[in-house]
Amino acid sequence: MQSAKRIEQEARAKAGNVSDEELALIRKAEETHRLSEAELTQLLGSDAAEEALAAAADRVRHRYVGDGVHLRGLIEFSSICRQNCMYCGLRRDNKKAERYRLDADTIVELARKAKGYGYPTVVLQSGEDLFFDTDRLCAVIRRIKAFDLAITLSIGERSREEYAAFREAGADRYLLRIETTDEPLYERMDPGMSWSNRDRCLRDLRELGYEVGTGTLVGLPGQTIPMIARDILYYQKMDADMIGVGPFIPNPDTPIGGEPGGDFHLTRRLVSLLRLLLPEANIPATTAMETMVAMGREIVLSSGANVVMPNVTEGDYRRKYALYPGKICVADTPADCRHCMGGRIAAMGRFVAEDKGFRHHRGAAERNIEEGARA
Numbered sequence: 001m002q003s004a005k006r007i008e009q010e011a012r013a014k015a016g017n018v019s020d021e022e023l024a025l026i027r028k029a030e031e032t033h034r035l036s037e038a039e040l041t042q043l044l045g046s047d048a049a050e051e052a053l054a055a056a057a058d059r060v061r062h063r064y065v066g067d068g069v070h071l072r073g074l075i076e077f078s079s080i081c082r083q084n085c086m087y088c089g090l091r092r093d094n095k096k097a098e099r100y101r102l103d104a105d106t107i108v109e110l111a112r113k114a115k116g117y118g119y120p121t122v123v124l125q126s127g128e129d130l131f132f133d134t135d136r137l138c139a140v141i142r143r144i145k146a147f148d149l150a151i152t153l154s155i156g157e158r159s160r161e162e163y164a165a166f167r168e169a170g171a172d173r174y175l176l177r178i179e180t181t182d183e184p185l186y187e188r189m190d191p192g193m194s195w196s197n198r199d200r201c202l203r204d205l206r207e208l209g210y211e212v213g214t215g216t217l218v219g220l221p222g223q224t225i226p227m228i229a230r231d232i233l234y235y236q237k238m239d240a241d242m243i244g245v246g247p248f249i250p251n252p253d254t255p256i257g258g259e260p261g262g263d264f265h266l267t268r269r270l271v272s273l274l275r276l277l278l279p280e281a282n283i284p285a286t287t288a289m290e291t292m293v294a295m296g297r298e299i300v301l302s303s304g305a306n307v308v309m310p311n312v313t314e315g316d317y318r319r320k321y322a323l324y325p326g327k328i329c330v331a332d333t334p335a336d337c338r339h340c341m342g343g344r345i346a347a348m349g350r351f352v353a354e355d356k357g358f359r360h361h362r363g364a365a366e367r368n369i370e371e372g373a374r375a
């Protein structure tokens with residue numbers, strides 16, 4: 001793991017070389033929230049532009065979504081998965097994975113405790129575990145809704161009917177990363193799955209009235225910078241409410257465990273460009289960023305992000321939910337994480353937001369008024 005200080009020193013050293021052309025592109029993104037694929041590719045690939053991008057994204061973050069950081073309590077409720085994603089430790093062929101499935105009472109109890117820690121939202125995440133069919137999961141959702149918590153689901157691909165049932169039971173948001181918008185790469189990395197079905201899931205979720213979160217896994221073998229530029233345009237076109245991106249961290253118990261991992265700096269530039277192009281979106285500082293760099297979440301929160309998802313899973317289950325090695329907080333308790341993140345956010349001069357953190361539409365409203373005035 002690298003230190004935050006070193007990362008900042010590296011980025012500052014390169015910042016002196018930023019060209020006038022790149023500074024003009026960043027200004028354009030800050031003012032218009034639009035860039036072409038070629039412009040995005042140029043900035044994503046530019047080490048020298050990183051600090052200026054982060055500063056512009058931090059201003060846009062302040063202007064559109066404010067200084068509050070939304071904390072969402074993450075409950076990893078099952079490590080059982082029917083899929084076989086090449087990058088993930090929970091893939092079904094990984095015989096070394098230690099599998100567990102929490103029962104309904106335990107999940108509800110973790111949610112109740114999350115409420116007690118002051119989290120207004122819980123994220124229910126798992127492998128694709130079909131034991132949790134519509135009836136079972138809807139029952140859990142209804143019980144958790146009784147605590148007046150917002151609920152985000154992150155349980156993978158299901159039918160439109162199932163998504164409709166979860167929504168009806170009270171689920172508010174859904175997190176499903178597209179991982180990459182490059183169809184051949186997606187289908188190499190997620191054998192047996194189809195890109196068009198993942199895209200269908202995201203469209204169904206949107207039509208059903210969920211707040212939709214998606215995102216990119218940065219550094220997949222064969223992924224190029226223009227592909228990532230196209231990911232950003234895809235999120236802009238679908239008007240994503242939340243975009244979570246993180247570096248690929250190789251897991252030796254997977255077929256691509258020997259490949260190099262994703263780049264912290266590229267992922268940071270991606271976060272900044274996401275803020276510039278989707279100014280109202282909720283953008284988390286992901287756990288994987290901090291797994292790569294100590295205090296990585298502070299760096300990302302200062303580069304455009306406004307959400308953190310502290311773990312509220314208890315005991316040994318944290319370790320067993322092993323997507324990749326080196327996961328942070330496995331020996332900490334939910335109370336440790338709450339205390340830790342509260343202190344760190346305050347030390348940055350930001351504050352923990354107390355509302356449920358639904359997506360801001362203030363910018364859109366302002367734009368409509370402006371457009372109305374021009375018409």
Ligand code: SAM
Pocket residue numbers: 087088089090125126127128154155156157175176177179216217246247248249250251288323324
């Ligand atoms: N099963 C659900 C799904 O795939 O959407 C939700 C859980 S899945 C573990 C959540 C995310 O973990 C995936 O979208 C993927 O981007 C990320 N992930 C999996 N393996 C990873 C790895 N080796 N490094 C970084 N992120 C990883």
Ligand code: SF4
Pocket residue numbers: 081082083084085088089090091092126127128156
């Ligand atoms: Fe299963 Fe999700 Fe991991 Fe793929 S990324 S193997 S669907 S848990």
Ligand code: FES
Pocket residue numbers: 310328329332336337338340341
């Ligand atoms: Fe878990 Fe810091 S967030 S201990």
